[in-house]
Amino acid sequence: xxYFLKLLLSGTAKGSIYALIALGYTMVYGIIKLINFAxxxxxxxxxxxxLLVGGTLQSAGVNPAVILVVSTLAAVFFAAxxxxxxxxxxxxxxxxxPRLSVLISAIGMxxxxxxxxxxxQTEKYLSFPSFLPEFxxxxxxxxxxxxxxxxxxxxxxxxxVLLTLLIKFTLIGKAMRATSQDREMAQLVGININSxxxxxxxxxxxxxxxxxxxxxxxxxxxNYYIGFIAGIKAFVAAVLGGIxxxxxxxxxxxxxxxxxxxxTGYISSDYEDSFAFIILILILTVKPSGILxxxxxxxx
Amino acid sequence: xxxxxxKEYLKDSFISMLWFSLLxxxxxxxxxxxxxxxxxVTYRWGYLVVIPVSAFILSALWxxxxxxxxxxxxxxxxxxxxxxxxxxxxENRTVKKVSIISAILIMAFxxxxxxxxxxxVMISALIYIMLGLGLNIVLGLGGMLHLGHAAFFAVxxxxxxxxxxxxxxxxxxxxxxxGWMFWIALPAGGIMAAVFGVLLSLxxxxxxxxxxxxxxxxxxxxxxxxxxxxGNVTGGATGISLIPRPWLFGINVTPRLAAVxxxxxxxxxxxxxxxTVSRLENSRIGRAWEAMREDEIAxxxxxxxxxxxxxxxxxxxxxxxxxAGVLFASQTTYIxxxxxxxxxxxxxxCIVVLGGTGSISGVILGALIIKLLPEYMRAFAQYRLxxxxxxxxxxxxxxxxxxxxxxxxxxxxxxxxxxxxxAEGQN
Numbered sequence: 001x002x003y004f005l006k007l008l009l010s011g012t013a014k015g016s017i018y019a020l021i022a023l024g025y026t027m028v029y030g031i032i033k034l035i036n037f038a039x040x041x042x043x044x045x046x047x048x049x050x051l052l053v054g055g056t057l058q059s060a061g062v063n064p065a066v067i068l069v070v071s072t073l074a075a076v077f078f079a080a081x082x083x084x085x086x087x088x089x090x091x092x093x094x095x096x097x098p099r100l101s102v103l104i105s106a107i108g109m110x111x112x113x114x115x116x117x118x119x120x121q122t123e124k125y126l127s128f129p130s131f132l133p134e135f136x137x138x139x140x141x142x143x144x145x146x147x148x149x150x151x152x153x154x155x156x157x158x159x160x161v162l163l164t165l166l167i168k169f170t171l172i173g174k175a176m177r178a179t180s181q182d183r184e185m186a187q188l189v190g191i192n193i194n195s196x197x198x199x200x201x202x203x204x205x206x207x208x209x210x211x212x213x214x215x216x217x218x219x220x221x222x223n224y225y226i227g228f229i230a231g232i233k234a235f236v237a238a239v240l241g242g243i244x245x246x247x248x249x250x251x252x253x254x255x256x257x258x259x260x261x262x263x264t265g266y267i268s269s270d271y272e273d274s275f276a277f278i279i280l281i282l283i284l285t286v287k288p289s290g291i292l293x294x295x296x297x298x299x300x
Numbered sequence: 301x302x303x304x305x306x307k308e309y310l311k312d313s314f315i316s317m318l319w320f321s322l323l324x325x326x327x328x329x330x331x332x333x334x335x336x337x338x339x340x341v342t343y344r345w346g347y348l349v350v351i352p353v354s355a356f357i358l359s360a361l362w363x364x365x366x367x368x369x370x371x372x373x374x375x376x377x378x379x380x381x382x383x384x385x386x387x388x389x390x391e392n393r394t395v396k397k398v399s400i401i402s403a404i405l406i407m408a409f410x411x412x413x414x415x416x417x418x419x420x421v422m423i424s425a426l427i428y429i430m431l432g433l434g435l436n437i438v439l440g441l442g443g444m445l446h447l448g449h450a451a452f453f454a455v456x457x458x459x460x461x462x463x464x465x466x467x468x469x470x471x472x473x474x475x476x477x478x479g480w481m482f483w484i485a486l487p488a489g490g491i492m493a494a495v496f497g498v499l500l501s502l503x504x505x506x507x508x509x510x511x512x513x514x515x516x517x518x519x520x521x522x523x524x525x526x527x528x529x530x531g532n533v534t535g536g537a538t539g540i541s542l543i544p545r546p547w548l549f550g551i552n553v554t555p556r557l558a559a560v561x562x563x564x565x566x567x568x569x570x571x572x573x574x575x576t577v578s579r580l581e582n583s584r585i586g587r588a589w590e591a592m593r594e595d596e597i598a599x600x601x602x603x604x605x606x607x608x609x610x611x612x613x614x615x616x617x618x619x620x621x622x623x624a625g626v627l628f629a630s631q632t633t634y635i636x637x638x639x640x641x642x643x644x645x646x647x648x649x650c651i652v653v654l655g656g657t658g659s660i661s662g663v664i665l666g667a668l669i670i671k672l673l674p675e676y677m678r679a680f681a682q683y684r685l686x687x688x689x690x691x692x693x694x695x696x697x698x699x700x701x702x703x704x705x706x707x708x709x710x711x712x713x714x715x716x717x718x719x720x721x722x723a724e725g726q727n
Contacts, residue, residue: 035510045327052326055339074326081323093366093697099509100445101696104653107447107646108692115686120327126334228642232521235514270529277518284515285503 006144007265008258013149013218015257016156020211021234022241022249023163024204030180030244031200033099037106038086039208040231041113044224046079046209047128047216048117054131068131075209082113083205084198092194110228117224125223128216152214159207160250167246172199180244229273236280242293251291255279313359320355321348365698407567411560419559423631425671426566427624432651432663433573434620439649440658440706441586442613443593445513448500448520449648452618454527454640455496456489456625461540461635462533463488468544482546485626493622497615505610508596520645527637539636543629562631569627573620578660580616589613643685650688654695656702665704 021043028036054071062070090109094102135147167173178186179196187193215230216222233256241252256276263275283290328347333340411419431453438446463485464478471478500519504512527534534540545558546565580586588609591599600606629635651670656662670688674681695702 033510035514048332049326051334051339052330052332052341055332055334056330056341058339059341078323078326085319085323090693090697097696097700100443101700103445103510103513104649105693105696107649108689108696111643111646111685111689112693113689115683115689116327119683119686121331122333126332129334129339232514232517236518239511239514268529271525274522274525277522280518281503281515284507284511288507288511 003265004262007261009145009149011258011261012254013145013152013257014261015237015254016152017211017215017218017253018230018234018237018256019250019253020156020159020207020214021230022237022253023160023246024208025231025235026238026241026243026246026249027176027200027204029238031176031183031197032091032095032102034091034102034106035235036204037103037231038090038109038113039204040227040229040234041110041117042079042083042086042205042227043208043212043230044222044227045082045113045117045212046075046205047212047222047226048121049078050075050209050213051126051128051216051222054129058129064131064133068133071131072210072213075213076206079205079209079212080202083201083208086113087198087201092197110231114224114228121224123224125221128220128222130217130220132217148214148218152218155210155214159210163203163207164246166203172196176200233273233276236276239290240279240283242290245290245292248290248292255291309360309363312363313356316359317352317356320359321352324351369698404571411563416556416559419556419563420631421672421675423559423563423566424628425668426563426570427628427631428648428651428667428671429570429664430566430573430624430627431621431648432655432667433570433577433660434617434624435648435652436658436660436663437577437580437589437620438613438617439652440663441581441589441593442610442617443589444504444610444613445509445649446516446614446617447513447642447645447649448516448518448523449617449621450640450642450644451500451520451523452493452496452621453625453628453644454523454637455493455618456622456627457629457635457639458527458534458540458625459489459492459622460485460626460629461535461543464543465535465540478544479546481544482626482630485629486623489622489626490619491622493618493625494615497618498611500618501611501614504614505607517642517645520640520642524637524640524642527640535636537636537638539634539638541634543633543635545633546630559631562627566627566631569623574660574664581660585609585612647688650692652702654688654691654702656704656706659702659704659706662702662704662706666702 021039024039024042025036028034028039050071053074054067057067057070086109090105091102094105130148132148132151135150167176175186175191175196176199178189178191179193183193186196212227216226234253237253237256238249239252240255241248241250243249256279259279260272260275264272324347328351329344331342331344333342410422414422431449434452435446435449438444438449460482464481468478468481471481500516504515507515528537530536546562588599588604591602591604592606592609596606628639632639647670651666652663653666654669655664655666670684674684680687699705
């Protein structure tokens with residue numbers, strides 16, 4: 001039971017990080033119906049920027065709290081900037097192109113960004129120094145949940161609440177919902193589709209960057225390749241919950257996190273990454289619309 | 301060129317110069333190394349000159365090409381020149397025949413006048429032509445984005461590898477040359493790939509577009525993980541080595557001669573694939589695939605069985621990859637899971653997309669570019685994935701059909717053609 005509880009908690013921490021990445025996926029998919037393959041790369045770039053800025057400040061001997069704040073801000077800024085630029089270059093010219101072309105363009109972008117980091121930084125795994133603070137009050141239950149996991153849970157919850165509020169109650173949120181329901185109709189009632197898409201990319205990339213910093217602090221290492229696998233897993237989570245639905249993405253991420261953590265704990269750790277893929281194949285065979293998704297009828 | 305707006309160009313390029321300098325600063329100028337828990341950042345200030353200059357130029361080029369793409373009348377003129385070019389060179393039967401025959405002749409005598417290294421490089425390019433042609437059936441004709449092609453390549457290679465690993469001793473004991481195993485593995489690899497193709501089709505047949513892409517990707521990754529982790533059966537990460545080369549009349553051949561021999565086997569298979577795919581393209585089923593690619597619902601209402609057609613496309617594509625896998629294993633004599641990653645699948649995708657989706661000559665050109673360019677330009681090899689990634693994006697924007705666009709067959713009544721000619725004469 002003890003072991004089970006530990007696995008469940010670490011699964012929850014993992015799931016909440018997947019949720020941060022899956023949110024970006026599901027938002028972009030909801031609006032332009034595109035699997036943004038390069039989303040995972042944005043998350044990796046966010047984490048790299050945090051490491052670069054954090055490293056610079058650390059060698060300058062700055063207070064850890066300041067390092068944390070500044071590097072997070074830098075990571076969020078750069079991830080948002082990359083997301084925005086990527087959308088302008090690779091997706092905007094293809095707005096009227098067939099969906100397959102946009103998907104191939106996304107794969108190309110993912111390849112490009114991954115290799116950009118590989119060539120300009122390093123191909124080795126770098127250890128990621130944790131800038132997150134240690135909480136003393138968690139000491140008695142440290143066996144179950146450590147400070148990093150605790151912070152992950154708190155930050156993920158805050159981001160999710162903020163995002164839900166943004167989508168439910170602000171004007172841009174309303175525009176986003178309208179765009180995802182019917183793009184042409186939204187355009188007819190005076191919504192600027194391009195700026196809605198840009199904002200979606202910015203928000204999605206910024207949440208991904210936060211997820212990137214958290215997961216790297218949790219795992220303690222970083223590499224140019226982390227974005228790809230995490231991106232695929234987050235996508236699985238988004239599909240599992242029903243792509244296009246925000247609560248679905250969160251739910252799917254937790255289910256994925258628990259499955260992975262219980263699967264590695266009880267079955268085999270060699271196949272850690274394949275659980276996500278097996279779930280994906282199963283869900284798409286049984287219920288392609290996901291847990292909370294609506295069934296979409298194909299129109300002529 | 302009278303309405304060429306210098307000011308706007310300068311302004312835009314200047315803004316993107318600043319923007320990209322900011323964007324690429326942490327990635328290109330800063331470089332991080334972590335030693336003993338302490339991060340150490342070094343700076344490469346040289347890039348601070350390179351980035352703005354190249355951003356300035358590239359942004360101006362980008363703007364120019366985008367505008368040219370959107371501009372109407374100038375494009376028409378270029379279209380006419382392109383059409384003239386196409387009529388005189390590509391659609392001209394004599395030119396076509398001469399170029400095909402000379403290409404076949406050059407390829408047929410290639411190993412005679414080139415060294416062993418060049419022959420081996422060309423063998424791998426030919427194997428990739430086969431892979432590309434296989435994916436071309438699924439993607440180019442069927443319109444299904446398949447990101448797990450390397451998995452079937454692996455199935456073929458491992459069919460041969462495992463067959464040798466477990467049955468090789470038997471052949472040695474019985475006094476039969478192990479070279480014979482290649483000829484048994486060749487059809488077996490194709491059949492195994494077909495079996496796996498059916499397995500993958502079960503979940504895939506109901507899916508479309510992006511879901512299909514992600515499921516095939518997942519399948520490819522699961523396959524690789526199984527090969528990597530099921531160590532006591534597949535040899536794990538170390539793979540299988542000393543796979544025998546094909547049998548050649550019992551002669552104990554030198555590696556050079558073996559390479560030539562394999563070259564001709566692969567070459568024959570490429571020729572067979574080209575003929576088969578071009579025949580398929582114009583057959584009933586090929587046209588059904590193309591209809592399926594354009595519109596599934598319309599296709600169904602015309603009485604085309606979607607499930608059956610998707611299944612055949614998938615299985616045929618897989619069989620090609622499987623056979624290519626056996627050839628690959630016999631060429632390298634050593635296989636491990638690293639040769640069959642998701643990036644291999646994406647490289648095959650690049651071959652098809654860059655060369656020309658659906659066009660056979662395009663796929664051949666694509667495979668030659670993607671395999672030979674990094675091989676002969678060593679300085680470029682490091683950057684190949686970066687460049688191919690960018691090329692995918694740019695290709696989709698500026699030339700979605702690929703380098704050699706597939707020419708659609710158009711049936712015309714003779715009367716129409718005369719009318720067209722008359723109309724052209726009036727213009």
